[in-house]
Amino acid sequence: MKLRERIVLGISISAVLFTLLLVMDLQMDTGYSGQHLVYPSHGRVKFGGGENIRNAYDSFQKRFLQKANASHVPSKEISNSLNLFGNVVRDIENRPQRQFNAPAIDQPGQFEAPGQFDAPGPFDVLDSANYHGDRNDLNNRRVFQENQVREQHDNFNDLNDFLINNPVSAGGRSGRKSGAGVGGDSGDSGPLEDPIIVVSEEDSELDNPTLQDLLGLELPDNATILDEFHMRISKREMYKEDDPLVERIMDEIATVPFTDVVQKEGGTQIKLIITFDNHLQALMKPMRFPRDQQTLPNHFYFTDYERHNSEIATFHLDRLLGFRRAMPVTGRLCNITSEIYPLVDGELLKTFFVSPGNNICFHGKCSYYCDTSHAVCGNPDMLEGSYAAFLPDKSVAERKVWRHPWRRSYHKRRKAQWEHDADYCDIVREIPPYNQGRRLLDLMDMAVLDFLIGNMDRHHYETFKAFDNETFPIHLDHGRGFGRAYHDELSILAPILQCCLIRERTLNTLLKFHNGPKKLSEAMVESMSRDPIAPILWQPHLDALDRRVKIILQAIRHCIEVRLDKPTENPPLTILPTARIKLPPRS
Ligand SMILES: Nc1ncnc2c1ncn2[C@@H]1O[C@H](COP(=O)(O)OP(=O)(O)OP(=O)(O)O)[C@@H](O)[C@H]1O
Numbered sequence: 001m002k003l004r005e006r007i008v009l010g011i012s013i014s015a016v017l018f019t020l021l022l023v024m025d026l027q028m029d030t031g032y033s034g035q036h037l038v039y040p041s042h043g044r045v046k047f048g049g050g051e052n053i054r055n056a057y058d059s060f061q062k063r064f065l066q067k068a069n070a071s072h073v074p075s076k077e078i079s080n081s082l083n084l085f086g087n088v089v090r091d092i093e094n095r096p097q098r099q100f101n102a103p104a105i106d107q108p109g110q111f112e113a114p115g116q117f118d119a120p121g122p123f124d125v126l127d128s129a130n131y132h133g134d135r136n137d138l139n140n141r142r143v144f145q146e147n148q149v150r151e152q153h154d155n156f157n158d159l160n161d162f163l164i165n166n167p168v169s170a171g172g173r174s175g176r177k178s179g180a181g182v183g184g185d186s187g188d189s190g191p192l193e194d195p196i197i198v199v200s201e202e203d204s205e206l207d208n209p210t211l212q213d214l215l216g217l218e219l220p221d222n223a224t225i226l227d228e229f230h231m232r233i234s235k236r237e238m239y240k241e242d243d244p245l246v247e248r249i250m251d252e253i254a255t256v257p258f259t260d261v262v263q264k265e266g267g268t269q270i271k272l273i274i275t276f277d278n279h280l281q282a283l284m285k286p287m288r289f290p291r292d293q294q295t296l297p298n299h300f301y302f303t304d305y306e307r308h309n310s311e312i313a314t315f316h317l318d319r320l321l322g323f324r325r326a327m328p329v330t331g332r333l334c335n336i337t338s339e340i341y342p343l344v345d346g347e348l349l350k351t352f353f354v355s356p357g358n359n360i361c362f363h364g365k366c367s368y369y370c371d372t373s374h375a376v377c378g379n380p381d382m383l384e385g386s387y388a389a390f391l392p393d394k395s396v397a398e399r400k401v402w403r404h405p406w407r408r409s410y411h412k413r414r415k416a417q418w419e420h421d422a423d424y425c426d427i428v429r430e431i432p433p434y435n436q437g438r439r440l441l442d443l444m445d446m447a448v449l450d451f452l453i454g455n456m457d458r459h460h461y462e463t464f465k466a467f468d469n470e471t472f473p474i475h476l477d478h479g480r481g482f483g484r485a486y487h488d489e490l491s492i493l494a495p496i497l498q499c500c501l502i503r504e505r506t507l508n509t510l511l512k513f514h515n516g517p518k519k520l521s522e523a524m525v526e527s528m529s530r531d532p533i534a535p536i537l538w539q540p541h542l543d544a545l546d547r548r549v550k551i552i553l554q555a556i557r558h559c560i561e562v563r564l565d566k567p568t569e570n571p572p573l574t575i576l577p578t579a580r581i582k583l584p585p586r587s
């Protein structure tokens with residue numbers, strides 16, 4: 001082939017590959033199928049059609065030319081400019097001894113091993129001069145304490161009334177007469193434009209096929225209990241309420257010997273895929289630091305270490321809230337030397353070492369925190385981790401990946417559209433799959449879950465393809481919750497605050513936990529008490545759960561008051577994250 005022909009061929013292939021890449025990226029918004037979400041330069045969102053080429057170009061500009069916006073993983077350049085690693089090292093040096101993950105073996109008693117995890121009095125850590133959290137949070141702690149003493153219990157009777165009289169069914173939006181039946185206090189008000197509380201069909205048992213039904217799967221003779229669990233995953237939930245398989249799977253994952261350990265490819269932090277003697281598999285995230293260690297004040301949400309206890313606690317929370325959209329997760333203590341080291345090979349094996357303190361460590365390969373100075377270390381070889389039962393293999397049950405409409409920008413200066421567009425929800429409401437059915441309500445549920453745990457890292461979500469669009473979003477990846485016990489991040493509630501929308505059942509559940517007799521924190525302690533590495537949550541995080549339930553209820557109350565033009569005593573909740581000071585201009 002002549003040189004010219006080769007060049008032409010090369011350019012053609014690049015063009016085809018580039019187009020493919022572009023198409024795949026665009027499809028992410030609609031879960032790899034359906035219509036494309038595109039933003040014209042002004043006005044409302046339109047769907048692919050006549051303007052396809054122009055829109056594709058706009059999207060291309062957004063996604064690629066403004067590259068940092070495109071990914072939830074900050075580039076190396078960003079992390080370097082944050083002096084990320086430097087901060088961590090400094091912080092570890094400054095941290096009081098008792099907070100080390102793996103103290104040298106000649107400091108017995110300092111490691112918070114399961115059973116011995118001596119949940120500190122609520123404020124020990126903060127009272128020490130060495131508090132490593134956000135300084136503002138210290139003030140919040142005082143305010144929260146004072147409020148607790150001063151405040152009378154508000155049982156949100158107005159919301160209860162509204163619940164009884166007002167909800168509209170998910171299919172009934174077209175009528176837009178949702179407020180017509182408003183009774184009680186609000187009986188004199190006119191109809192609402194949009195429903196606030198929606199009765200979803202999820203309570204019904206109808207039309208709830210399982211993966212087994214839809215994929216025509218048969219359980220082989222040697223099937224594991226996890227295979228059985230997978231077959232029963234249904235269109236509306238990962239597992240049925242009180243399904244005995246859930247506890248059985250957690251018990252087995254917590255006790256059965258390992259037979260294989262490999263590192264999970266991709267992702268930002270190290271995760272291991274563990275195979276057990278009974279052929280079950282789990283995704284393991286190792287403990288990084290103790291439960292009372294707050295998010296490092298110099299870390300962004302996307303550079304925060306993941307917390308194994310957050311993965312565990314969030315599974316329990318998801319179940320208590322009645323969502324049942326997460327895979328079972330249990331804690332487990334393992335011996336790195338005898339249970340992991342003999343089973344690993346290749347690149348992972350090369351990263352094992354003994355630290356100067358004689359603890360067994362490894363760091364694996366990943367884009368963050370996978371080097372000697374950020375190794376995972378045992379005490380001296382015992383390591384806590386979270387173990388999430390594996391999802392069905394993608395070859396059995398394919399999943400769709402969706403961009404979360406309220407994802408953050410993952411750029412240290414740029415903002416996401418929802419942060420400066422108060423009407424952002426109106427845009428989302430018109431885009432499939434958010435324009436009908438359950439999906440928008442599911443995002444509200446996800447916001448409830450994320451707000452309660454303080455997770456700011458929900459960039460994508462996944463659904464099972466077999467169930468099409470009228471199915472639950474899988475609740476995955478909760479390693480970044482429970483980092484700041486004295487800060488309630490209202491921006492996580494943006495979907496609820498901007499849409500003024502919540503599923504009736506979720507609101508009922510929140511009211512139930514708020515008014516008791518069992519508070520959410522109590523139900524959580526009870527639910528997590530059987531975990532092998534209980535207690536899972538530091539008391540201030542449990543207190544935060546109860547406090548945040550109330551904030552969500554206040555947000556819904558505020559929505560109703562504004563919609564009904566009622567005088568409101570409550571100031572609006574602001575969704576903007578705490579303003580950060582700016583660097584002064586350089587002369
Ligand atoms: N229980 C599970 N079983 C099988 N696969 C899982 C499970 N949990 C998560 N995954 C897959 O592994 C991927 C990475 O997991 P996860 O998001 O928890 O880790 P991560 O390091 O936080 O990744 P990222 O940094 O990309 O968000 C997920 O996108 C999901 O597809």
Ligand SMILES: [Mn+2]
Pocket residue numbers: 457477
């Ligand atoms: Mn993640």
